[in-house]
Amino acid sequence: MTKRYTYFPGCSILGTGRACEESTRAVFAELGVELDDLEDWNCCGATAYMSVDEHKALALAARNLALADTKECPELTTPCSGCYLVLNKTQRYMEEYPRVGDKVKCALKDAGLNYTGRVRVRHMLDILVHDVGLDEVRKHVKRPLKNAKIAPYYGCQTVRPYLDFDHQHYPMTIDRLAEALGATPVHFPLKTRCCGGSQMGTLPNVAQRLCYAILREARRQGANLILSVCPLCHFNLDSYQPDIRRRFGEDVSITTMYYTQLVGLAFGMDPETLGLHRNMTWDGSWLEREVLAGATA
Amino acid sequence: MTGIPNTDGNGRRGAAGEEIRIGFYVCHCGMNIASLVDVAAVAKEAAKLPHVIVSREYKYMCSDPGQEFIMQDIRENRLNRIVVAACSPNLHESTFRGAVARGGINPYFFQMVNIREHGSWVHTDAAAATAKAIDQVRAAVARVAKHRPLERRRMEVNQAVLIVGGGIAGITAALNLADAGKKVYLVEREPTIGGHMAKYDKTFPTLDCAACILTPKMSAVREHPNITLWTYSEVTKVDGHVGKFKVTVRRKPRYIDEETCVGCLECISACVFKTPKFEDEFNEGLGKRKPIYIPFPQAVPPLVTIDPETCLKFKTGKCKSPCETVCDRKAVDFSQTEKTEEIEVGAVIVATGFKAFDVTRLPIYGYGLYDNVYTALEVERMVTSSGPTGGEITLRDGRVPKSIGIIHCVGSRDKKTNRWCSRVCCMYSLKLAHLLREHTGADVYQFYIDMRCPGKGYDEFYERMLDEGVQMIRGRAAEVTDWTMSPEEEGKLVVRVEDTLAAYVRRIPVDMVVLSTGMEPAVGADEIRRMFNISCSTEGFFLEKHPKLAPVETATAGVFIAGCCQGPKDIPDTVAQAGAAAAQALALIDKGYVEMEPNTSYIDPDDCSGCKSCIPLCPYHAIAFDEGSKKAVINEALCTGCGTCVASCPSGSISQNLFEDDQIFSEIEEVLSHV
Amino acid sequence: MDTTTRHIKYQADCDPTFAPAIKAIPGCEKLDSCIQCGTCSGICPLSIYMDMPPRRIMNLVRYGFKREVMNSNTVWLCSACYACTVECPRQIKVTDVMYALKQMAIKERLYPKRFPMVVLANQFYKMVRHRGRMNEIHLVTRLYLLTNWFKLLEMARLGIELIRRGRFSVKPDNIERRAELHAILDYEKRYPPTEAAPK
């Protein structure tokens, strides 16, 4: 059974988030899910656009919805939590506030686009766990990750404010996914706490402190791996570990990866294919040391 | 039952030949009406209408002088119809009918026009509001000309009362009524009466022991000759109406003969399960019970119950049943089956109580995730000396807590869960703070949004807690977590909160968190509501007839409500309301009869073709087919006057008193006469 | 030296147009129902850095303390994690209120000078308007050039790492139909909000 979704990659996927893209495509291809790229998509506007002009922010994101509206499959999916939130919010606000919705629709119409409202924005995690299903995932597992102790990190915009398939404060979706891969999820009280997001660029002391707390707590709870869902969260948690060590004088280093990379590893895929070499915290021996050795031992 | 005929014998198509003389009165209601509606214009227009002899305006028509005008005009101007334009008929229709009757004419020669609630209070344009008032007056004048004299019906009232729910409300009401000599049926779903109150240790603000004040009342219920107590039973069907409700009660088998069991509890010790193994509902799961159990030692009736879900005899059929053999009175009876009882009562008091908020709906407070997060009800059981821990406050790992955080408003004042204030949580949280300090000496923090202590001695109690050193942090706890940032937080739960009065975000490490859960409508409240035809608010609490003036009556005559099924309240208020409900029920049945509005439907046998279309439409089965005459007949005693059959009769052969077709047609005609 | 200052607010100090302007923005309509419980501040991961907790901002906005709100750093610390919005017992969309305040501040140039968040937002806005997509490297470079250029040096390590791992995309990415995008974004210019939108 092939399932098809309209795919919105998002800007960061083209740069720092390349590995997220690579592993997502590889894993979904393996599971027989087709991702049909949205042609000529534009930036969703992220948090910054909303700060400057709300109408433009909604119109900007709505262009993508209008493009998706013409696609055969009205389910629009994206690997980036920020994009997921913005597209979702745009759609809901257009419905909830007809005044705004009408204006945005007029703007779209002026540019020759039409938005009917049939598009449904889905998170890739939702598709993996609910549409594909954990049973199907389990079938593809060739390398159960017995020794991996996972701190599942959902971040904020995946779950808030629109998550409808799990609890927003203490979700369990990744925990269940990790179990399906043979790994052990640990209790992780900070699983939905913000990593600082784009504040990393503007207020590094603040954002790094937030990441410090997350990394530290993951180790404290006995994890040897943080799984993240969003390219930005992953970037913050993965790339700044040396800075955090310097700033707070504590070694909080821990391997981090996208959940899709872990799924790929369990499926027996090559780390290179999954873009693992692009992660700052990736160390080629990790798999050998933490997972395979443990599994055979 | 006596049904008094409701027609005057003049026939239903208008009183014979009398001249119609209408008096019209418009009320200023101080400035409530007159500030927007031009009452003088209304009176002037009314004066021009057919049959109107007198048209007056007055400042307060409902006052004694206002009513006196009507009576005087009836006498002096030989009026025989009265129309008053004032407030809602729901408020003063009966007042004016009384005046009309005292004036010497039938009280149903009266029609009221609502120009306040439906007029001056909801409109802003004086001309439009006046025009509307005039139209409605015109309709009333046209209608009242077609009114006929009617009599209220009297019906005998059964002298028994049904009380649904055996908590403190049901118990209070039952004892009040039984002491007054009335027969009471008390039906309780659980194996024992006592309700939530039986689970509490001490009661605020006096800190008297709940059991000490409740258990004597429970025994009194059991011993009262006028009370029939059916526990482990549920109402399944209700028919009839005020004065004569027919109620079906399902009595679940407890596999113990109630007559012979004396409550020696030998059977429990004899059970093949040597140690209690199953979750004990009464102790909120903190303790364990056996398949054969008694909820708590002072349970009433003091009978054991066998739970077929856990009993081996039922599960496997292979138990030697030592319980059966040990009982020298042979009270254990595995062959027992469900029984149904049918009773007739004159009035009903519904006192089905509440359900504590399910804290798993708010995972942000970590219940179920962290061992040391408790609900208030669990802690209540824990501090009780007869509870599962014998009154010892220990955490699940056996430690005695040194610091405790009590979080208010869990499932209250929160639009995501329950919007309303549960009213008792502030006070019981303070009480628990006191008890917990008393038992453990721990530091206690209260996290509250607003401290609500209105009640006799309540604020004093709050002050006493402040004096005792309970720390009050004004802020809704944002989360409970075990994530730590500093050594002193290690191994503790951290409550993260903004102390809004200090304007700092604080992290308070505690050993134990208590969630002060709010109140929700009880499980099954919706079925009860449907059975007894009670309205409910959007939250699901039963709706009283009037929030101020009829707080224990419901929209259904003869059905009263008491306690938390009507809304969250504390024990004193519950008891007061239960007393009020008992008094109302008593007033109803002690009178011996009820008077009912005469707006019943009737069929003219000459007109009816016997098509039977109306028969299935009557929700009260008041219409029957007379096999002799081959016509439909309405039993007036059963008719409640909805008029559904009237609207449906395809040959127009059913009429409704006070809502005759021609009366309504003339209203339609008149409200549109100026279109 | 006497440094005592007088802290009193006269009603005339409040701006009566402030709250209505904010409440008119979608998402901010429930502002008045705030009960000052502090859940937003308590759950906010960044409130510990704010000079005024979000709860206080809510109160100041609804009663018209525009100057005080605009002088505070609170809105610029908000990272839009939506925790406050989700947890608010009155279902006030606190994040949207923060956005509304940011928009107003940027429009009226009322933000604390050279606050990096504002620069970031503006640069992002311009870049996306121009190209249709955002390039992280370009954005961050511009941000540091405009605010604190020697930060660029600090970032050298990270930059080199990113290049090494193939995550450094230098080529600015453009969408094809930019005219279409501009038509959408300039809609308001063509039809100012006072005029009725054409059907």
Added chain:
Amino acid sequence: MSEAWEPRIVAFFCNWCTYTAADLAGVSRLKYAPNLRTIRVMCSGRVDPQFVLEAFARGADGVLIGGCHPGDCHYISGNYKCLRRFKMLRRLVRDMGIEEGRLRLEWIAASEGEKLKNVVNEMVAHVRALGPLRLNQKFAEWDEEMNQLEHAVGEAQKAKEPVHA
């Protein structure tokens, strides 16, 4: 009438829910359009389709029926009977060329003063947009075709009168 046209809506409210909701709207001082003319019945089940047609025939621009929410009827199920009749009546009325929006059935509980206000305002706005129905005036217009004849016959009669005299 020379005054500008104002929609006239005849409302049949059940005593227990919607009439009481209207009382509540009053007590709460909610403001709504003054175009309603209310007729109180004990139950929405009493609303005879004849009443609705009569109201239209007498010149109503809209008819609003208000009852208790399903499951909340004071008389157990009168509102269901009303709902069933309404479903058929609305089809009939539509087939007779009267726009559906002119006939509404709304469940408004005693506690829903706010809903009452909104329903009335919405309906008045909707009927206003539809324009006048005013069947009574239409009947008069239709019958005008006969009046011309009556006039002509009258004239002819006058001319002939001497013959019979």
Added chain:
Amino acid sequence: MPEKPKIAFYWCASCGGCEESVVDLAENILDVVAAVDIVFWPVAMDFKVSDVEAMPDGSIAATMINGAIRTSEQEEMARLLRRKSKYLIAYGACAQLGGLPALANQFPREQIMKFVYEESPTVDNPARIRPQTKFAEDGRVATLPEFRNVVRTLDQVVEVDYYLPGCAPTPKLLAKAVEALLTGDLPPKGSVLAPDVALCEECPRKDSKPTEVAFKEFKRPHLTALDPTLCFLAQGVVCMGVATRGGCEAQCVRGHMPCTGCFGPTSRVRDQGAKVLSSLSANVAAEDEHGIEKTLAGIPDPVGTFYRYGLAASLLRRKVSLR
């Protein structure tokens, strides 16, 4: 010997069945003829309108007009006969209620004209010629009556004294009416000369109806095999008998057809269709909106079903033309 009372018959918009029903008096017609003088009966006897015009006003004892009023000529005749008659009797369903011709009130005149003269499959009229009210050629002028926009009952045009219901009235009712006229034993003016109780009372299937009939579906009689002894409503077939005056002796039901309502409502009902609608829909079994709609969909044409005879006399009278 006193002069025999004068009687007139006239035929407006109807099928002619009412005229037949007079003949259906069979040999009894001789008694009638013996007792009265028929002074005007276009279908059977050669009288001219001018003869009637010549009569003194009020000189005819009773005139029975059948048919609805659709044309200006019918209006003219109704007025003339009204003036000349002491009693004017609306004879039959069309005169009383509008009858089948009144179903045309669902369509505007233009639509009817267009269909009849242009679109009907049996019409060949390429020039789209339509009848004119006035046509002049060679100095001669031909006129036709005007076709009205509204079909009317007789009493919407002139005052009516009595109604003889039915499609057509039964000879029994006619004979009774004539007898009443002759003896002067007349009910109050405006009465319908038939029992004021619904048809069920005299229906042979009355006893077969159970007391609790709730409709799960509505069946259409021509699509269903029906029990010839069981009440139609009990079988889910729309029978208007519950809302229709008796007096016909349930001839249709005896012929295994449900009542379609030609005797009109009882005196207590203003709108027969609304009443039967009320009764049938209230007795639908479904409780949910969807189920209710599904059941009621079994009556695909409510106007045609509930107002087969009564549309002109109904409260709404005719379809409002949509703008």
